[in-house]
Amino acid sequence: MPTIAIVGRPNVGKSAIFNRLVGRRMAIVHEQSGVTRDRLTADAEWQGTRFRVIDTGGLTEVDTGAPNEQIAAGIRRQVDMGLKESDAAIFVVDITAGIMPLDHEVAGLIHRWGGNVCLAANKADNPERDDLVTEFSELGFPVFPVAALHNRGFDELMHRLLGDLPEAGEEVVVKRPVRVAVVGRPNVGKSSYVNRLLRDERVLVADMPGTTRDSVEIPFSVGTGEEARHYVLVDTAGIRRRGKDETAVERYSVMRAEKSIDLADMVVVVIDAADGITAWDRRIASGALTKGRACVMLVNKWDLSKVTQRKFAEDAKIAMAGLEFVPITYASAKTGYNVRRSLETVDRTADQARQTLSTGVLNRALGAAFEAVQPPLYRGKRLKLYYAVQAGHRPIRFALFVNDPKRLAAAYRGYLINTLRKRFGFSGVPIELSLKPRSGRRSPGSVGA
Structure with a gap:
């Protein structure tokens, strides 16, 4: 089972992050005696990936009033002990304090260790503080704003951190599934597209309770072995324009769809070929992009279209002005036309969203x-x-x-x-x-x- 260490200088919120993860996902199973103080470990499962987490907050308590040399030595011991048996690490900093000399000290130790690391910029209590993460990029790790006290930012952090971690004893690394939210206006064929996609790919499907009350997530895989692609589809209710006459159920449906976007890696916006790309379709896509999610426009019911793809694409440039970089794919859930190719578009887009440039x-x-x-x-x-x-x-x-x-x-x-x-x-x-x-x-x- 892979192990994740939580490391960082004192008073940045390491234990608060551990407690947040424990409260959401984990059950504490045992305490393991450390070299200097007890260290707390817990087994966890996050969206199908099992791992163990080490809270180094109790390791080698550092007297922050001690001379700098003693503080640095204590930090080195703390980090070394946390990383010694770990496969990955969460490097915690305080976004409100900026980069401190001890943060550089910890970063240097982690770089020499060489494992998979994500930097959690803690105390990002609201989106206005997110811009402050740019300062921490100079430490050389992917940076994620989080707030342990407000349960903010952990889904993105854990998605990234767990992406390439294998289960113990596995010879083949199972990549983290791509979470795809299928959204759109009512009656554009979202569920029909999902059902056709699953049937055409001849996959094993299992229903799994989602993170938002009555949502149903559908995990499935295409292919076998190292070439397999893994997904979690989230089919949502139609996103309607809000109005004074909307019902409580309709309001909830919109909230549920928006939450699905928040928890997705990418979004497929399904539109009706007969309607073209409407202003509301564009707004849905724009909302997903604003949330930082990759996006694909899927034109469903293409078998009923009376225009060519070339003509549709020309009109789409006008309808999607400013969002021309969003790919458009055409399919028919009814006939199965292009369903497989649409999934290839999703794959390409997801891969590009995962790019890390040196x-x-x-x-x-x-x-x-x-x-x-x-x-x-x-x-x-x-x-x-x-x-x-x-x-x-x-x-x-x-x-x-x-x-x-x-x-x-x-x-x-x-x-x-x-x-x-x-x-x-x-x-x-x-x-x-x-x-x-x-x-x-x-x-x-x-x-x-």
Whole structure:
């Protein structure tokens, strides 16, 4: 069984994160004597993946009033003990405090260890604090804003952390399933599409209670062995326009669909071919992208369409203005037309949403973009890029360290994002650029699409 250690300097909320995970998913099964103090471990299961978590909060209690050398030594012992028998780690920092010298100390130890790590920027109690995560990207790990006291951000963190962890004794690593929320207006054929997809793929289907009251999640796999693709489909009720005459059931249906989007890796927006892409369809897709989820538009009932795909695509460019990067696929749940190919589109989009660009590759691409087209002048000076790192997923977030974030014009922002799309794909994947002055700890500017 894989083991995850929670590490970090004192007073960043390691134990609070452990307690949050225990309260939601885990049952404490035993305490295991440590070298200096008892360490608390717990077995857990998160959406089908079993693992063990170690709370290092009780390891080698550090006197924060001691000299810096003693504090650093205590941190080293704490981290070393936590990582010694672990396969992955949650590196906890305090988003409200910024990067402290001891955070760098812990980061260096983790880098030398070399395991799978996600950085949890704790105390991100509200979305307004999320922009502060860009500072922590310089520590070299994927950063996720979380709030242990408010149960915020843990689904995304755990999805990423557990993605590549094998069960003990397994020879074949089973990849974490892609969670796909199938959403759309009422009566566009969402359930019919899901049913046809499952039948055509001849998969074993099991119903499993979802995370939102009466939702039903449908896990299934396509293929076998290392080539298998694993999914969890979440079929939702139709998302209606809200009005004064809507019923409580309709309001709940909208809330349930929105929650499904929150918990998904990506979203398939089903539309009716006869209606084309309506303003409400676009709004649903835009809402998913705003939440940082990759998105695919699926045109259902294509067997009833009276226009060609070329004509439909031309009209879609107008209807999806500003969201042209979202792929469109055509299918018929009734006849089975293109159902398999639509799943291939989902696969490609999910893979692109999982991309992690190395710092070198990213900086070469952005450097070439700056050389090809210079930024416009702002008060007589141009934006200068020092370096960039990938700071997170869902959305794909890049942190750019520059001379002055205010010098980034909206048009040049769009140019940089389009350049990244052309170079690396990111079809259907939202991209956010977070700008931060190279000197100073705060005042990041955030722009995205």
